[in-house]
Amino acid sequence: MQKLITSLTLFLLVVLFLGLVVINNELLGDYRIDLTEDKVYSLSEGSQRVLNELDEPIVLNFYFSDAASKGMTSLRNYANRVQSLLEEYESRSNGKITLNIIDPEPFSEAEDRASQFGLTAATLGSVGESIFFGLAGTNAVDNQFTINFFDPQKERFLEYDISKLIYQLSEPEQVQVTLLTNLELMGGQNPMNGQLTPAMTFYSQLSQLYQVTTIGNDARQLPEETDVLVIIHPQNLSESLLYSIDQFAMRQGRILLFADSHYESDAMAMMGALQANQSQFPLLDAWGINVNLDKVILDGRLGLDIRTPEGSVTRHPGIIGLTAEQLNREDVITANLELVNGASFAPLALSPQSQLTLTPLASSSADSVAVDAADYALSQDPQSLQRMLDDTNKEKFTLVARISGPAESAFAAAPPSESAEDLNQAHVSRTTQLNLIVVGDADLLADRFWVQQTSFFGETIFTPFANNGDMVVNASENLAGSDALISIRGRGISARPFEKVQALQAKAEARFREQEERLQSQLQQTEEQLAQLQNVQTETGALTLTSEQQAALDSFISQRNEIRRELREVRYQLQSDIDKLGNYLKLITIAVSPLLLVSLLWLLARLLRRKASKKIREAIAA
Missing domain, CATH: 3.40.30 (Glutaredoxin)
Structure with a gap:
């Protein structure tokens, strides 16, 4: 009877197991639990919103x-x-x-x-x-x-x-990008030398990817079909244009802004100038964003070398090369960039009362100071700029940032200059999600900071030596997506390191390096001895070694064999420790886990059987 009950129990456990497998595959396939640390096997909220907005298969x-x-x-x-x-x-x-x-x-x-x-x-x-x-x-x-x-x-x-x-x-329709600037992006005649200059390389790249419309600072409003607005070194914008930009932002329009404390790549603006060539964009203060255009960042660590008029090379702390260490590796815009060059960066921050969120995309090093833009514009000597680096006031500054969140309109209502015919939509006083990327420099768009020009059989070849253009394209591409797409950040990776194995390898490799250095040192000494021996043989014509030379050579061979044996022992011990750890993990995975599961099922079956027996006895007694 006991054998029959045991066999029946095992049979019921097998049926239960198969039933659970079928239920899991057929009914619970759409329900998953992601237990990974970074949730790499589940979708973020932004991706789910992209799926929810699908209209067609x-x-x-x-x-x-x-x-x-x-x-x-x-x-x-x-x-x-x-x-x-x-x-x-x-x-x-x-x-x-x-x-x-x-x-x-x-x-x-x-x-x-x-x-x-x-x-x-x-x-x-x-x-x-x-x-x-x-x-x-x-x-x-x-x-x-x-x-x-x-x-x-x-x-x-x-x-x-x-x-x-x-x-x-x-959304297969081509993205409409509006460029707002007075800079000569499309090239033309250089007023300094009268030569024709090609279009800026970043502008050519954007034109290949998107439908680009360019308007000047004297425009009254933005084109209605604008998807992404790129503003470069704005100055003297009219009230009507500022209102159009403000309402574009309040309606969750996407803006990429290049504001500069001192745009030094404009040759005409710099001729005879006694003050900084600053950008002007008053909407930022109203939105709760502080781009301090009265300051220029000097970086004693990231300053690039330039050639002086005298022909020497010196470091310029105002011309900065941002390396991978200063770029945000967690954001899709800057994750794969290695170098971004620029000049006279302005520091970025949020106002104390702002409800926005600022995510730094690029920062200076901790060896940086903020100096007056006017003083910087008047200082033509890099040596004098280096003297402005004050050891007591150095800090890290945000130079490029993604800014999002709720913001108030800069206008309480439409300005009087706007006629009823120009207002196609009602005034929006607030946005819950501002989509803005601010770059505290416009010089980085100039070719001289990131593109090298060479002539090849009469054609000009542009070879980038920095990632300035990549950053502009990445930012434009990211803003061109939906709000849900913009919200997606870099996730974790599925591969998890075996920290214990890595520790074993590091320990053994340290020992291996010590042995290897010993061997290399002895090899070098022996080669020197053999070289001396060769010289002696060449000078004397001797064909045999002296007893001292033979003893030295035999000693080296013996030492080399001993060290090689020790190296083999180190490698063997490394693999032995790793194998022991692997066997231990296999034991837990293959043997212990199933035994634990079977034990739990056996206890459950035993408990159910006792309850059933108890009910049967109660029924008989009744």
């Missing part, structure tokens, strides 16, 4: 060379991560997204289709296999957008890239 074709990538463990793990996230998009889209997972085998129709989409096959592996690892999306009107290759180095922005592609498919 979208097809996502995920191409990964599964068969050709055998043995590429790291790449295949990342591919599983990408596929899992894409499946999450599909399950959360309410049927608006269809995901196709395709293995483009060589010489197949799938490979031809991947190439037609413009996906790039990377040559990887020991024998140079062509690996496709990209995403191609289409919408109902056959618009196509792609991610050519999922770079594991950009895993932190994987969700942003996928959400951006989905947003582009849902």
